[in-house]
Amino acid sequence: MPRDIPPLAEVRRITEKKRDAWWTVILVDPVATPLVRWIARHTRATPNQLTWGAFLVGLGSAACFAQGDWRWLLLGAALYHVSFIFDCMDGKLARLTGTGSVFGAWLDFVFDRIRVLVCSVALMGGQYARTDDVLYLWLALAVASLDSLRYIDSLEIFKIRHGMRKQIKARMRAARKAENQAELAFMEDLLRENPEADLETDRDTVAPLEPVALLETTAADTAPLDATEAPRRPAVVDLHQEFRRRFPWWVRSRNFLLRHRIRAHLISGIEFQMGVFIIGPAVDAVVATTVISGALLLVFELAIIYKLLLSTRDFTRTINSFETAEPLRATTSVSS
Numbered sequence: 383m384p385r386d387i388p389p390l391a392e393v394r395r396i397t398e399k400k401r402d403a404w405w406t407v408i409l410v411d412p413v414a415t416p417l418v419r420w421i422a423r424h425t426r427a428t429p430n431q432l433t434w435g436a437f438l439v440g441l442g443s444a445a446c447f448a449q450g451d452w453r454w455l456l457l458g459a460a461l462y463h464v465s466f467i468f469d470c471m472d473g474k475l476a477r478l479t480g481t482g483s484v485f486g487a488w489l490d491f492v493f494d495r496i497r498v499l500v501c502s503v504a505l506m507g508g509q510y511a512r513t514d515d516v517l518y519l520w521l522a523l524a525v526a527s528l529d530s531l532r533y534i535d536s537l538e539i540f541k542i543r544h545g546m547r548k549q550i551k552a553r554m555r556a557a558r559k560a561e562n563q564a565e566l567a568f569m570e571d572l573l574r575e576n577p578e579a580d581l582e583t584d585r586d587t588v589a590p591l592e593p594v595a596l597l598e599t600t601a602a603d604t605a606p607l608d609a610t611e612a613p614r615r616p617a618v619v620d621l622h623q624e625f626r627r628r629f630p631w632w633v634r635s636r637n638f639l640l641r642h643r644i645r646a647h648l649i650s651g652i653e654f655q656m657g658v659f660i661i662g663p664a665v666d667a668v669v670a671t672t673v674i675s676g677a678l679l680l681v682f683e684l685a686i687i688y689k690l691l692l693s694t695r696d697f698t699r700t701i702n703s704f705e706t707a708e709p710l711r712a713t714t715s716v717s718s
Contacts, residue, residue, distance in 0.1 A: 385422060397415055397418060397474035397475075402644070404645075405653055406470060410470050411470070419478070421471070429482055432468050432471050436466070437493040439461055440501065443458045444497075445458075445504065446458030447504040450511055452666045454508075455664070455666065459661075459662075459663040462660055463660055466652075469494065472490060495529070503526075521673075528679055529655070532679060539690055543690075547621075550701070553704045568620070570620075570621065570622055625692045628692070647682060654679040
């Protein structure tokens with residue numbers, strides 16, 4: 383008996399991320415989302431079972447890569463793409479049916495890293511056996527290292543950004559504990575939810591998104607709001623202000639991509655894997671595509687690190703603004 387699953391358009395809304403890798407948006411979601419809907423309606427498959435399926439197909443891809451011949455490389459590339467489709471489907475099925483788990487997320491992450499490692503050794507080992515070129519052994523090490531670097535760097539940057547937001551929110555709550563004012567918002571979140579906003583040309587659209595002075599305390603600010611007075615809009619903290627000021631074209635490019643659900647990080651771990659394990663084997667140019675994919679990954683990772691550096695400067699200025707405003711608030715309270 384088929385389960386009651388919503389129409390495909392609603393399934394897309396539930397399961398597809400608001401922003402994702404361009405490879406996923408263009409080449410995976412059009413296949414994965416209808417398949418997830420069919421599986422949810424007609425089977426009792428679980429997200430963990432799909433995770434295992436993705437892993438086993440990935441091992442099949444590695445077995446093909448190890449043969450070294452171009453026909454086997456082509457089959458291995460096709461299997462790797464199928465494995466990635468299954469890898470995307472487990473999360474979609476979890477969101478659609480509400481059957482996700484913390485262990486499932488861990489399993490998915492670990493299997494992804496093992497798949498990359500095994501396929502790296504198989505692909506480069508197969509080419510080394512075919513050519514006796516030691517370069518392939520170094521490439522195997524490079525692929526595994528770059529994949530680990532990407533995900534370790536991603537987790538650490540997430541922790542740092544989360545920590546900065548947590549500190550700012552704590553300082554804001556303390557500064558406004560006795561005030562009847564709106565909550566705190568972050569410019570990055572507002573722009574992500576409003577990709578049509580143009581900070582430079584469309585002033586009417588972005589007026590509600592412009593940062594307000596966090597701690598310009600006046601007598602009017604400290605007075606309680608009248609019951610009929612409209613609530614104040616949230617104080618907006620922009621932790622990417624310096625980056626946007628240096629690269630004004632970035633916001634327009636980013637918002638254009640977001641309107642098509644594509645994240646601005648165009649070469650991430652996903653695109654790197656696809657270049658190494660799909661494009662390279664498919665065109666029988668493993669060395670060239672691996673080197674190019676690795677170089678592009680490093681360029682985008684360095685850009686993210688530079689963006690983080692500028693963001694920490696914005697964070698420091700924001701924290702300092704709280705410290706500067708505390709004596710001002712005390713003086714205002716005494717004079718009142």
